[in-house]
Amino acid sequence: MSQSSTEVTRQKEQEPGTGGNFKTSVGARHGWDRFFTALVFAATLIGLAVLGVLLVDVGRQGVPVLSWHFFTSLGSADAENAGFLPAILGSLWLLGIVLIVAVPVGIAAAVYLEEYANDNWLNRLIEINISNLAGVPSIIYGLLGLGVFVYIFGLGRSILTGGLILSLLILPVIIIATREAVRAVPQSVREGAYALGATQWEAIRHHVLPQALPGALTGTILALSRAIGETAPLIAIGAVPYMTFLPEGLLSSFTAMPIQIYNWTGEPEEAFQNLAAAGIVVLMLVLLVSNAGAIWLRNKFQRRN
Amino acid sequence: MANPRRTKEEQKVTEAPQNRRDTKKGTGGASSDDAGASAFGMRIENLSAHYGSFKAVTDVSMDIRANKVTALIGPSGCGKSTYIRCLNRMHEVIPGARAEGRVRLGDQDIYARDMDPVRIRRRIGMVFQKPNPFSKSIYENVAWGARINGYKGDMDELVEHSLKQAALWEEVKDKLKKSGYDLSGGQQQRLCIARTLAVEPEVILMDEPASALDPVSTQKIEDTMDQLKQSYTVVIVTHNMQQAARISDYTGFFYIENMGDPGRLWEFDETEKMFSNPDRKETEDYVTGRFG
């Protein structure tokens, strides 16, 4: 670093452009460069530090509780017997439904909006709405689900209802992420395909989608992480505080990891607080694994491109 | 000031679209499975092209002879790319862009209402100004177009043959599985030429295919072009006067007289005439490098 900056200074003295119309203050500009490097690094540290403190705090409380019993037991009103299994399974069920419902619909909608939709008022309205929906508080989705899925469609306070609500919730995020990825594929790629006599669908299927996949996947997995951690809308439709049985099917009542954690933190006993901390550790680990998965997938597909 | 416009560009009397079928010289022993390819000429009448409300090219009429190389030259921004994209209905892919006038391939109007642009582009291939390989293997880059068009022959052979025609085979034969992106710019462009040849179109449009090429690969492409016109009709945009003079049989000069006007086909004739004694002063100035 210092070596290169002395080199720059030396060059500066010999630079023919010095004086004249240019005030060649490379040294000062390097100073600013270093200043902003430090600034952005500090900003990164702040975020990491806060997260680190939280993790240590929760880990100290929760890790001792993590045991075989914790992972394999049903819910209970009694802290000693209470386990996390129904919540874990419930979250997996929800995740499965979201994967099946939101991901294909979201990607298809994004492809339609980006590749097929004409620029007319209807499509513009849809676009604006999707952007707005991404910003709607999740509790509103819960209330909507309560009205539509529970009361109108009669699906009950079930896993299916929960999964559909979470699907709706992250659909805008998936659409927006996928659209961006699709838009980033250069027009010249499509034209190259057209020039060989490809139809629009062939160009999309074989070139646009594969190239957009890493970006779309990253956005989608981040959205899925959000769905796993989402609490408010599930509370709105009445997920069970603690389950003394395992979910049996789509119409079974259910609980999920964040709900269980939320309920445990509401209990006065210290033992429940520790259970909640343990639940948080598990939830964090799941999020960490899924986000790492997102990065891995993205790199894998990017390399292939 | 108004230059008295000539009534019509002096064009040679147009012949009926040819359907000549030359026997193909085998390329390096590879089977010449395109021996049956028969070329058509094209006839363009009063073609104008717009981007939204902006008119980029106006009133172009031109006959493109079968089995000949037609070069399009002219200063930057005079509408060569726009025009050549109109010839295989690629222009309309850009939102808001549209073309007016008539373009015929053989005796078919490619802008007829019931004409499918996909079918047209399959018959009139295009190589773009900027290399745009697919993010697939070199092999797949060449094979893909043939495959979606239902090629039934031996794919390995087709890939090899096309790459040889594009003068790329020797450089890539050991790494066909590598991504097309891993090639140099000039190699990518030759890959794009190979994939265009692989679908055996009747007409090949090339928009400055050699602008990213070094002299050696340019030479290879030009050699290829000489062979190509035995089975194809070729239209090529180029900024390189020597290239136009070397490889083309006919040359069209595009020109914008006053700033803000749309581009026009200023003169169109046999290449020899265009480069030795063109009818219009602007053409002469341009081909001799006095402006442009």
Ligand SMILES: Nc1ncnc2c1ncn2[C@@H]1O[C@H](COP(=O)(O)OP(=O)(O)OP(=O)(O)O)[C@@H](O)[C@H]1O
């Ligand atoms: N996508 C577009 N939208 C709007 N205008 C365009 C577009 N592409 C080209 N034009 C305009 O159309 C005119 C003709 O452009 P064109 O690209 O056809 O020129 P060209 O002769 O190919 O130039 P060059 O030799 O630099 O490639 C120019 O004025 C250009 O600004």
Ligand SMILES: [Mg+2]
């Ligand atoms: Mg151009």
